[in-house]
Amino acid sequence: MLASVHAATLTGVEGRPVTVEVHVTTGLPGFTIVGLPDAACREARDRVRAALLSSGLAWPLQRVTVNLAPSGIRKAGAGLDLAIAVGLLCATGRVDTAVVGDCAFLGELGLDGSLRRVPGTLALVDALVAGAVVVPLPSLAEARLVPGVRAFGARSLAEVVDVVRGNGEWPDCSSLEPGSAAPADAAPDVVDVAFVRGQRVARRALEVAAAGGHHLLLAGPPGAGKTMLARCLPSLLPRLDPAEALETTKVHSAAGLPLPRTGLLEKPPFRAPHHSSSPVALLGGGASLVRPGEVSLATNGVLFLDELGEFPSSLLETLRQPLEDGTICIARAHARATLPARFLLVAATNPCPCGEGGEPGACRCSPSMRERYLRRLSAPLLDRFDLAVAVRRPSARELLDQPSDETSAIVAERVAAARSLSRARGMSCSARIPSHRLDEVAPLTPTARHLLGERIRAGALSARGLDRVRRVARTLADLDDAGDVVDDEHVAVALELRAGRDVLSSGRVA
Amino acid sequence: MIGPAVLSVRAVLPSGTQGSPTPTPTPTPSTARTICREPDDAAFVMALCALPGIGPATLRALLERQSARACWDAVRSGTLSLPSGRRRVGGEQERLARWRAGAAGVDPAELLDRARGSGIGVHVLGDPSYPAMLVGEPSAPVVCFTAGAGDLEGAGSSHAPTNGQARVAIVGTRSATHYGTEVAADLGAQLSEAGVCVVSGLAAGVDAAAHDGAIASGVTPPLAIVGGGVDVVYPARNRRLWGRLLSVGTVLSEAPPGAAPERWRFPLRNRLVAAVSDLVIVVEAHRTGGAMYTVDAALARGVLVAAVPGSVRSPASDGTNALIADGALVVRDVGDAMALVALVRAGQYGDERRSLARGPQPRRSAAAQSLHVDASPVEASDDDVTARVLAAFDSDATRLETLLARTGLDLGSASLALDRLVASGRVRRRSGAYERTSADRGQPARQRRSGDAMTRRDPDPVD
Secondary structure, eight states, rough: EEEEEEEEETTTTTEEEEEEEEEEESSOOEEESSSBBBBHHHHHHHHHHHHHEEEEEEESSEEEEEEEESSTTTTTSSHHHHHHHHHHHHHHTSSSSTTTTEEOOOOOOOOOBBBETTTHHHHHHHHHSSSSEEGGGGHHHHHSSSSSSSEEEEEEEHHHHHHHHHHHOOOOOOGGTSSSOOOTOTTTTOGGGGGGSSOOHHHHHHHHHHHHHOOOOEOTTTSHHHHHHHHHHHHSOOOOOHHHHHHHHHHHHHHHHHOTTTOOOOSSOOEOOOOOOHEEEEEEEEOSOOEHHHHHHHHTSSSEEEEESSSSHHHHHTHHHHHHHHHEEEEEEEEEEEEOOEEEEEEEEEEEETTTTTTTTTTTOOOHHHHHHHHTTTTTHHHTOOOEOOOOOOOOOHHHOOOOOHHHEEEHHHHHHHHHHHTTSSSSSSSGGOOOHHHHHOBBBBHHHHHHHHHHHOOOOHHHHHHHHHHHHHHHHHHOOOSBOOOOOHHHHHHHGGGGGGGGGGTTOO | OOHHHHHHHOOOOOTTTTOOOOOOOOOTSSSSOOOOOTTTTTHHHHHHSSSSOOOOHHHHHHOOOSHHHHHHHHHOOOOOOOOOGGGOOOOHHHHHHHHHHHHHHOOOHHHHHHHHEEEEEEEESSSSSBBBTTTTTTTTOOOEESSSSOOOTTSSSTTTOOOOOOEEEEEESSSSSHHHHHHHHHHHHHEEEEEEHEEEEOOHHHHHHHHHHHHHOOOOOOOESSSTTTTSSSSSHHHHHHHHHHHHEEEEEETTTOOOOOOTTOOOHHHHHHHOOOOOOEEEEEESSHHHHHHHHHHHHOOEEEEOOOOOOOOOHHHHHHHHHOOOOOOOOHHHHHHHHHHHHOOOSSTTTHHHHHSSOOOOOOOHHHHHHOOOOSSSSSSSSHHHHHHTTOSSSEEEEEEEHHHHOOOOHHHHHHHHHHHHSEEEEEETTEEOOOOHHHOOOOHHHHHGGSOOOOOOOOO
C-alpha cells in the first residue's frame, strides 16, 4: 500500500514543500527512511514507533519505506514525524487517504504520542501546497498568521487520529495552554530614555537613529552610559508594520526562538550578540542546515554591538554586505540561502584599550596600542555610521540634580510622526533615501547649501558623507516637523551628530 | 651654567691632515681628541660604523688609535683589540667575533657608493661637508649620514663655525595628549616662520607634531635627528611625515643607512639633538623617558632648557611641570621661545637665567613681535548666540553637553553657532569636545564669561 502526505521542511528561513511517501509491503519487518534525511530526521523511526504504540495503535510487522520527496534537498529536524506517522496509518489502511489528501501535517512526536512545536512553523505553513494544516497546538497562533491556509492544532497523535477518523473535533484554539510559548511581550532589557541623565546630544542621536534608521556609533569611556543609551532604542522605535512583523517572526520562528502569545512579533527585535560570537552565530549558517544568525534575527530591529573594538575585524568586515543590501547570502556545500538582514546597527566602543582616550591627558595607552585597537574599525565600516557621538561620563551634578525630562513615550511619538512623513515620500525611513532623490526629497535652503559647501571646500566632507549628512538633516527636519526644506540648523546638527568619530582618531598626527 | 660656545672644544683636525697611524698613548678621557684620518678613508669609516652593535663612542675610540683602513683590516683578520676604555667584562671576544663575521664579505667601497648613489650624504669628522653644528661637540660622531633636500652648513664653509642659523629642539613624550601635539605643532610652525630651524627626533607624539608644524609653515627647513638609518622610517606611522620632511629638510643620523632603530640608539640620538640646539623646549614629558635624556644631555652641554607648562593633573605634563619646578624656563608661546633664542645667541644668558625665570616678562625680540599672530579674521560683532556660546567656554576643551547646559541653547542653534566659530577659526573641534584656538585667546576666559565683553575684541594685548 502506498500513501503520500504533505509536509514541509526548512532551508534558512524559507520553507520547502515536502511530500512524505510511505510504502508498506510484505517482507522482513523493517523501516527505512530515504530522501536525504539528517540524523534527527532519521531517528523519526524510533519516535514514530513509540508514539504509535503509546497511542494504542499497532506497529505494522511489514516492510516500510518512507521517501521524503523531493529527495534532492536535505531534510532536517523532527518536523516530519507527524506526517510520517499519518502516512504510515494511511498506508496500512487505518486512516482514509482521501480525508488527509488536502491536509498537511507538521510536528515532532514525543514517545508518549504528544505533539511538540517545530521551529519555523510560519515559514513551513507558508510553503505548503495543501489548503489545510495540522500543527502542534502551541504553534497554532503562528500557523494562523498565514492567509489562505486553514490551520488546526492538536495536542497529540491520538487526537489527530481521532479527528481524521471522524471520531472527534479539533480542540478549541482558545484553550491554548498558558506558558506554551515564552512571553516575549515583556522585553526585560528595555530602558526608558527618561532614566538617562545628561547626555542631551546622545539622546538626540538616539531619537534621530530611531526616526531615520541611521546607524549609530557611540564612542566614549567605560561608564559613560553607552550600553544604557543603546538599550533605550527599542522603546523609541515604532511597532512593526504587518509585513515587517511577518518577516521578523519568520526568522525568529525558524531559529526556534520563543514568540509572543499572538504568534506575531510586533515589537522591533533588539539583538546584542557578545563580541566572542562566532561568525556563524552572527551571520547565520551551519554545516548542512542554514540557521539564521544575529544579523537576521535583528531584521527590522536593532543589532547592538557592544565593545565594537573587541570584535574580530574580519567579523566586522563581513557586516558590510548586510549593511549595504539588507540581506545576507549564505552558501554552503549542501545549502544556500538568502536571509533578510535589514537592521539598525548601533555600536558602542571605547576610544582606546584603556577607554580614556577622549579625555585630554587621561589616556595611558601608547599610540601604537591605540592604533592597533582602532585598526579593527576599518574606514569603510565607520563610514556606514551616519551618526557618531562622543559620549562622556555625566557629571555628578547631572547624575544627581537634573530631573528626567522626556520619557520614551514622548520621544516615540515624534519618531512615529517622522516615520509617517517618510512613508508618505515612499520610503520606510530617511536613511534609505536613494542619492538621486535627495534633491527632490531633501532640498536645502541657500544657507544650508553654503554651510555644506564650506565643509566640502575645507576637505572635511566627502561626497558620500554629504549624502549621509543630508539624510540625517532630513530626519532632523522631520522630527521638528519643519516642512519640506532642510535648513542650515538641521545641517549643522547633522554634522555635529557625526563628528563624534574624531575621538576614534585621537592622537594621530600628520 | 655656561653657554655652548664656552664649552666647545676643537675636536677636528683641518681637513686633509694626515692622522698618525700609530696608536696615540692613553689620553685623559675628559678631553676630546683627534681621530686618525687618511685620504679616501670614508668608505672604511662607514664600514666600521656598520659593524653590528658598534656604538659611536667605541668607533671613536678605535679611530683615535689607528686609521680606519688599519682598523678595518684588523677587524677582518681578527687581530683587533678593543681600546682599554671600551672593554666590557667578558664578552669581548664574542663582540670581536661578531664584528669579524659582520665584516666578512663587505666591500667598504661598494657600501659608500651605494649610500651616495641613493642620495645619502656621508660626512666624516674633518670633512669640509661635516655638519658645522656638530663641530665642537665633544662626543661628535666620527661619521654621520644625511638625507633630504635641506642644506646643512658644512664645517668647511666660509661661515663655519659661526653656527649661522638658530636651532631650537622641540622634544617630548611619544604618547602626547592633544594639548601637547597642538602646542608642539604651533611652536614648530611659528619658529619655522621666524627663521628658526626646528630640530627634533621624528618620533611619534611631540616630535612628529613639531615637525609637522614646521613643514606646514614651510619657511625654514627643519632638521630631524633619528636613531636608525636615515633611510629607515620609524615609527612606520610617520612614513608620510618622513617623506614630507625629506622633501624640504634634512634627516641626520649617526647610524649607517639601513640600520634598524635599536633601543640603545635613541638616548645617543637625543644627545645629538641637544648638542646642535641653541634651546631645548620640552613640550610634554612624563617624569621619566626619552625626553629627559635630551634634557640631561642639554644640561650637560650648557644648552638652555625650557618647558611648556601643563595641567598639574595631566600625567603627560608631569615631567615638564617638574622641570619648571626645578627652575627650567617657561615657554608659553613662540614669543617666549624667540626671546630665549635671542638671548642665547647674544651670549646673554647664563647667570641671568634665574633672574629671567623669576623676574618680569622677558623682553620679546623683534622677530617675536613681528611674528605674533594677529587677531583672527572675525567679523566685528558676533551675534548674540555666538557670543553666548563663546562665553560658555572653559579655558580648555569644553564638551558640547557643557556648552548646552551653560547657554541653555538648543542643539540646533548651538551647533550652528559652533559651526560658524569653527569656520572662522576661533574654535576647533578636538576629540569630542571644542576648544578656543590661539587665534581667539586675546582675553582670558574669565573676562569673556562675564557680561557683554565678548561682543567686541579688546586691542591685541601684546606688550
